Amino acid sequence: MVSAQVVLDNVALSLLQFGGDLIGLAIVFLVLAVIAAVVGASGVAGVSMDIAKWLVIIFIVLAIVTYIL
Template structure:
């Protein structure tokens, strides 16, 4: 691959980070209802980071 081929390829973004964020958010809600506060806190933190990563990649994708 030449340099022109690499730079001309569009950045394709899928919603996988957002899907995983929703999965971890649901796990956090269920854990909070059950009373597992430690698990709920950790999964909520993971969900938050997945949303942040998704937003950064979405912004980079829109700008490029």
């Protein structure tokens, strides 16, 4: 997340902007899934793989929507 600051009537308002680091998070969860699978924690590996899969799907959908608009 990137923090932006807007000054309006001498009041500083902090706005949060989403950085779009979905692919980075997907890679982190993929690595976590591989490590968990090697260690033998199949439940953690499965959940981490599902999270990584959904992050990639969301990234692709947002990229297509951004390209179209």
